[in-house]
Amino acid sequence: MAKGALLFWNCKLNFIVVNSISALKDIRACIVDLDGTLIDTLGDFEVALNAMMAELGRPSVNSSDIARWVGKGSEHLIKTVLLNSFKGTEALGDAAVEELMPAAWKHYQATYLRINGQHSAVFHGAQEGLAALQARGLPLACLTNKPLDFALPLLEAKGLSGYFSHVFGGDSFPRKKPDPLPLIETCKALGTAPFQTLMIGDSANDAQAARAAGCPVVLTTYGYNHGEPVEAVDADGWVSSLVDIEAWMGETAGRNWKS
Numbered sequence: 001m002a003k004g005a006l007l008f009w010n011c012k013l014n015f016i017v018v019n020s021i022s023a024l025k026d027i028r029a030c031i032v033d034l035d036g037t038l039i040d041t042l043g044d045f046e047v048a049l050n051a052m053m054a055e056l057g058r059p060s061v062n063s064s065d066i067a068r069w070v071g072k073g074s075e076h077l078i079k080t081v082l083l084n085s086f087k088g089t090e091a092l093g094d095a096a097v098e099e100l101m102p103a104a105w106k107h108y109q110a111t112y113l114r115i116n117g118q119h120s121a122v123f124h125g126a127q128e129g130l131a132a133l134q135a136r137g138l139p140l141a142c143l144t145n146k147p148l149d150f151a152l153p154l155l156e157a158k159g160l161s162g163y164f165s166h167v168f169g170g171d172s173f174p175r176k177k178p179d180p181l182p183l184i185e186t187c188k189a190l191g192t193a194p195f196q197t198l199m200i201g202d203s204a205n206d207a208q209a210a211r212a213a214g215c216p217v218v219l220t221t222y223g224y225n226h227g228e229p230v231e232a233v234d235a236d237g238w239v240s241s242l243v244d245i246e247a248w249m250g251e252t253a254g255r256n257w258k259s
């Protein structure tokens with residue numbers, strides 16, 4: 001977190017930390033990440049990955065490791081889990097993992113699609129936060145590294161689909177976050193310039209992609225940031241609940257900030 005950042009507490013004791021108020025002045029649309037920002041999906045990942053590991057005769061994986069590895073899409077997650085699976089001292093090398101990938105993906109996808117959303121929960125304040133941004137007239141897009149076939153039914157099952165004019169997944173564009181391409185393409189779909197389009201995410205992936213695309217970025221303090229403190233990531237601000245973001249935009253006039 002930058003020195004001189006401003007800290008604002010609201011009456012519900014959520015908090016907001018702001019590095020750059022000017023970055024949030026001209027926001028005309030928002031891009032919202034999914035896993036770790038809107039929905040706590042660790043339970044779904046754990047069930048799908050462990051069903052896959054059982055099918056492949058590999059040891060199970062725990063949710064704290066998954067929290068460190070999630071965020072760069074399914075293929076990256078499956079490979080990381082396989083590369084870090086040990087039977088005693090026996091580990092899988094890169095070639096063995098590559099060979100297992102088609103079967104691993106088939107098992108993972110089958111279970112994920114079957115249990116999608118059953119072990120996941122919308123984060124406190126996320127739905128209210130989307131509603132407040134929508135009520136302000138801001139078009140919203142969901143941009144996740146999750147495959148689109150996983151993201152669409154999950155948003156539907158959790159009652160969040162209606163907030164988004166567009167939903168893009170990790171397979172919607174040739175490259176995923178932290179590459180800026182998905183953000184640039186999402187801005188085009190929203191019809192706003194990157195500097196007018198706020199990225200709301202939970203990890204360095206979202207922030208790096210936003211910086212490279214020229215979008216302002218706010219991060220949540222509660223998601224999955226590869227096991228690293230999210231406050232150390234280069235961003236324009238941090239929130240403990242999405243419910244506060246809309247108020248924060250209004251807050252740039254007549255604000256009640258504390259240093």
Ligand SMILES: O=C(O)COP(=O)(O)O
Nearest residue numbers: 034035071072073144145
């Ligand atoms: O890597 C994933 O599957 C999900 O990542 P997200 O944080 O971009 O939604």
Ligand SMILES: [Mg+2]
Nearest residue numbers: 033035036202
């Ligand atoms: Mg995320």
